[in-house]
Amino acid sequence: MSLDSELRQWLNTSFRELSVRMPVRMDDGNVRVFSGYRVQHNNVRGPHKGGLRYHPGVSLGDVRGLAAWMTWKCALLDLPLGGAKGGITCNPKDMSPGELERLTREYVHGTGDLIGPLKDIPAPDINTNARIMGWIMDEYSKRQGYSPGVVTGKPIELGGSHGREDATGRGVSMIVSRWADKENRRLDQTTAVVQGFGNVGYHAALHLSYLGCRVVAVSDSVTGIINKHGLDIEAAGRHKKKNGSLAGFAGGDSVPQDEVLTFKCDYLIPSALQNVIHGGNFEKLQARIIFEAANGPICPYTEPKLPGAGITVLPDILVNGGGVTVSYFEWVQNIQHFQWKSDIIQKELQSTMHRAFDQVMALAEKRNISFRIAAYILAIDKVVRAGHLRGIYQTQH
Ligand code: NAD
Numbered sequence: 001m002s003l004d005s006e007l008r009q010w011l012n013t014s015f016r017e018l019s020v021r022m023p024v025r026m027d028d029g030n031v032r033v034f035s036g037y038r039v040q041h042n043n044v045r046g047p048h049k050g051g052l053r054y055h056p057g058v059s060l061g062d063v064r065g066l067a068a069w070m071t072w073k074c075a076l077l078d079l080p081l082g083g084a085k086g087g088i089t090c091n092p093k094d095m096s097p098g099e100l101e102r103l104t105r106e107y108v109h110g111t112g113d114l115i116g117p118l119k120d121i122p123a124p125d126i127n128t129n130a131r132i133m134g135w136i137m138d139e140y141s142k143r144q145g146y147s148p149g150v151v152t153g154k155p156i157e158l159g160g161s162h163g164r165e166d167a168t169g170r171g172v173s174m175i176v177s178r179w180a181d182k183e184n185r186r187l188d189q190t191t192a193v194v195q196g197f198g199n200v201g202y203h204a205a206l207h208l209s210y211l212g213c214r215v216v217a218v219s220d221s222v223t224g225i226i227n228k229h230g231l232d233i234e235a236a237g238r239h240k241k242k243n244g245s246l247a248g249f250a251g252g253d254s255v256p257q258d259e260v261l262t263f264k265c266d267y268l269i270p271s272a273l274q275n276v277i278h279g280g281n282f283e284k285l286q287a288r289i290i291f292e293a294a295n296g297p298i299c300p301y302t303e304p305k306l307p308g309a310g311i312t313v314l315p316d317i318l319v320n321g322g323g324v325t326v327s328y329f330e331w332v333q334n335i336q337h338f339q340w341k342s343d344i345i346q347k348e349l350q351s352t353m354h355r356a357f358d359q360v361m362a363l364a365e366k367r368n369i370s371f372r373i374a375a376y377i378l379a380i381d382k383v384v385r386a387g388h389l390r391g392i393y394q395t396q397h
Helices: 005-012 060-076 097-114 130-144 167-182 199-210 233-243 257-262 322-336 342-367 371-390
Strands: 016-025 031-042 048-055 083-089 120-124 191-195 214-219 224-226 253-255 267-270 289-291 312-314
Touching: 005 371, 016 060, 016 097, 031 048, 031 060, 031 097, 031 120, 048 060, 048 130, 048 322, 060 083, 060 322, 060 342, 060 371, 083 097, 083 120, 097 130, 120 130, 120 322, 167 199, 167 267, 167 289, 167 322, 167 342, 191 199, 191 257, 199 214, 199 233, 199 267, 214 233, 214 257, 224 257, 253 257, 312 371, 322 342, 342 371
Parallel strands: 048 083, 048 120, 191 214, 191 267, 267 289, 289 312
Antiparallel strands: 016 031, 031 083, 214 224, 224 253
């Protein structure tokens, strides 16, 4: 791309990084102090936008990387938004709803004036959901007045959008289906494995199964479930909702969760954490196409070895872009104070996902580069062009 060193510095660094300490009264009466982060990477194309993650492994470095990916994802999808990410180092599985609510409200207090409908708009990510987004909206609105546009992924009753809950997984299925068309394959003659069975994994598996694809293995943090004849995803989802995990699901055989990654299938769809495909397992993969539904599921040191193993990667900033796309629609509806119907949202989502997919394919073929590099070139070019038009070396507000 012939980017000069000044531009590289500007693109490589975050605009703002915040660390907060959050004292929270736990149910047993003791106070625990949690660490939280919000990193704003770049807002030259619009307000910062990015999810909020609750996980014991969250660190500032993690959040910094995820924030930059949001800048590229929003640009690739042509959304007028920049990139950000947030996280709290905690294990929500060991916390009561009351403790989670107090922690979330403390995070809004700690991030102070940095978030806002025209500044930085959080959304759900790992272990956060519509209920938590509702608390963010409520806490912020108490301070600033009614502000549904401060956060997306809210419950419908609080200004959430139709189609946001399943948007990321649905978007994944749109990309897989577009790829199958490109390969001249019928989706009902393909098989898929989905690692991770949370918001993204469950909805990706569900929509793929609706499109006829045979989902032969799924997994969560407790177990893997395989069935080479195809799993009943709705039944697996009901089981997980009732029991908290896939363990004991009778619709397939139980295996250690990491085994599903190497199970035979056409399309492998990692939808959980980062770096799950690495030097220790990539040679055992049987899928030849990986769709990155999670952010960063492939270890960067392993990625250069994948083409030699005959494996093609469709990158995260394209594949999982459906979530932020419908988050953008939610934000627009909040600003308009008008609710769109579900069919409009699905139509707009599909056209956004297909347009980005076609642009990535065309550039990759034209320049004989990987789909990831093509996606990055398209995204970085849009950020740089907006930066030049605004005067990038001036202070961002
Ligand atoms: P989630 O918390 O709803 O689900 C995560 C799932 O991963 C859970 O089912 C959990 O059991 C599973 N998991 C954890 N460790 C595992 C392991 N070792 N093996 C198998 N499964 C394991 O989170 P989510 O919102 O679905 O996010 C998943 C990924 O998608 C993350 O990388 C996130 O950044 C990315 N993403 C999410 C959205 C969104 O809208 N939620 C949008 C874009 C990208």
